[in-house]
Amino acid sequence: MTTTTPEAVGRSRPAKAPAVFDAAAARKDFPILGTLVRGKPLVYLDNAATTQKPRQVTAALVGYYETSNSNVHRGVHRLSETATRLYEGARAHVAEFIGAAEPAEIIFVRGTTEAINLVCHSWGRPNVAAGDEVIISGLEHHSNIVPWQRLCEEKGARLKVIPMNDRGELLLDEYERLFSDRTRIVAVNHVSNALGTINPVAEMAASAHARGVPLLVDGAQGLPHLGVDVRALGCDFYAFSGHKMYAPMGIGVLFGRKELLSKMPPYQSGGDMIKSVTFDRTIYNDPPHLFEAGTPNVAGAVGLDAAVAYLGGAGQDAIRRHEEEVLEYATGRLGDMEGLRIYGTAREKAGVISFTMEGVHPHDVGTILDTEGVAVRTGHHCAQPIMERFGIPATVRASFGLYNVKADVDALVAALGKVRSVFR
Numbered sequence: 001m002t003t004t005t006p007e008a009v010g011r012s013r014p015a016k017a018p019a020v021f022d023a024a025a026a027r028k029d030f031p032i033l034g035t036l037v038r039g040k041p042l043v044y045l046d047n048a049a050t051t052q053k054p055r056q057v058t059a060a061l062v063g064y065y066e067t068s069n070s071n072v073h074r075g076v077h078r079l080s081e082t083a084t085r086l087y088e089g090a091r092a093h094v095a096e097f098i099g100a101a102e103p104a105e106i107i108f109v110r111g112t113t114e115a116i117n118l119v120c121h122s123w124g125r126p127n128v129a130a131g132d133e134v135i136i137s138g139l140e141h142h143s144n145i146v147p148w149q150r151l152c153e154e155k156g157a158r159l160k161v162i163p164m165n166d167r168g169e170l171l172l173d174e175y176e177r178l179f180s181d182r183t184r185i186v187a188v189n190h191v192s193n194a195l196g197t198i199n200p201v202a203e204m205a206a207s208a209h210a211r212g213v214p215l216l217v218d219g220a221q222g223l224p225h226l227g228v229d230v231r232a233l234g235c236d237f238y239a240f241s242g243h244k245m246y247a248p249m250g251i252g253v254l255f256g257r258k259e260l261l262s263k264m265p266p267y268q269s270g271g272d273m274i275k276s277v278t279f280d281r282t283i284y285n286d287p288p289h290l291f292e293a294g295t296p297n298v299a300g301a302v303g304l305d306a307a308v309a310y311l312g313g314a315g316q317d318a319i320r321r322h323e324e325e326v327l328e329y330a331t332g333r334l335g336d337m338e339g340l341r342i343y344g345t346a347r348e349k350a351g352v353i354s355f356t357m358e359g360v361h362p363h364d365v366g367t368i369l370d371t372e373g374v375a376v377r378t379g380h381h382c383a384q385p386i387m388e389r390f391g392i393p394a395t396v397r398a399s400f401g402l403y404n405v406k407a408d409v410d411a412l413v414a415a416l417g418k419v420r421s422v423f424r
């Protein structure tokens with residue numbers, strides 16, 4: 001068996017991304033999509049929870065472990081140099097992919113949750129005091145609520161929440177009214193994982209900046225569907241998870257503007273985040289290493305690099321158009337079903353349809369869909385305040401990835417027909 005180095009596997013990006021995305025061809029890159037579940041072909045519609053991985057990503061992981069595995073930043077031997085080059089190369093490619101000014105603005109973390117916790121800890125603690133205010137939105141995932149809530153409790157600060165309308169769109173007039181001279185930061189998601197709403201984060205960043213307030217974007221669902229240019233968005237922090245963008249689990253990114261990162265104290269402490277240590281005094285390393293204490297997830301970064309190359313090669317605009325078409329088709333087909341109610345009907349949406357079926361608990365819907373090989377998520381989607389806003393305990397969520405096609409929607413609709421026949 002020959003093993004390819006991750007450098008060779010990961011970065012075969014064509015000079016120019018194609019204008020049209022060929023989902024049928026892309027499906028062949030994802031072996032899991034050819035498997036059977038309960039004897040039925042898998043219809044994977046749980047992409048908001050995690051995406052499947054293309055061969056290009058898994059080959060990069062295997063290639064890394066079989067040819068280049070070593071610890072980074074500390075060895076003088078060849079393998080350590082290779083691993084370091086791959087790890088720092090991944091950082092540079094991610095920086096380029098999201099439009100960061102330089103690789104030092106990219107911090108590797110476990111995922112979105114850790115990225116937000118890092119900001120709460122290292123930016124929040126020194127900058128938020130008693131009586132100050134933090135603005136989040138009613139559309140947030142728990143991971144962009146609880147860390148801010150804890151910070152506010154610790155500091156005696158106040159959490160203010162941007163409300164939404166019945167379509168699941170944030171009320172921007174209300175947002176403007178929430179600002180005061182005590183507002184310290186705004187934290188909102190790019191795309192809601194529960195409703196699919198795309199938030200106007202560039203506009204929201206401009207409003208915050210007009211008052212000298214920084215803005216963090218939870219991009220866990222934004223980057224996979226929309227791509228991102230952090231400079232065009234004008235955000236100060238952007239957090240995302242590799243596993244939701246076709247990369248491995250356990251790797252994610254916090255983008256932070258250099259100006260802010262350079263003033264933030266460390267998050268965790270230990271190896272790699274220091275320049276020198278004596279018992280009297282430690283001199284810290286510079287960002288991004290300052291925020292990456294301990295041995296990092298090198299293989300994860302290599303896999304993320306391969307996923308970035310994959311998305312870049314396919315063309316994020318082409319992927320977006322394809323996904324919009326599938327979402328529109330699904331919205332039409334589900335909208336035609338009797339007794340089915342869609343939650344989240346924002347004019348700008350990506351990736352997600354949340355719904356309930358009259359007379360059937362969402363968990364029962366999910367269980368019956370599973371017997372048909374259709375994987376969806378049911379529950380509150382780690383966004384309980386959204387469920388409360390709509391007065392429901394849970395929804396069924398079908399969420400789409402680049403490899404989903406209209407036939408997947410047809411399979412979902414057929415399986416929902418089976419749910420109906422069971423509960424008639």
Ligand code: PMP
Nearest residue numbers: 111112113141143193220221241
């Ligand atoms: N924010 C949003 C909008 C999400 O969808 C998720 C994952 N469901 C997260 C944050 C948390 O991401 P992770 O679990 O990868 O840290």
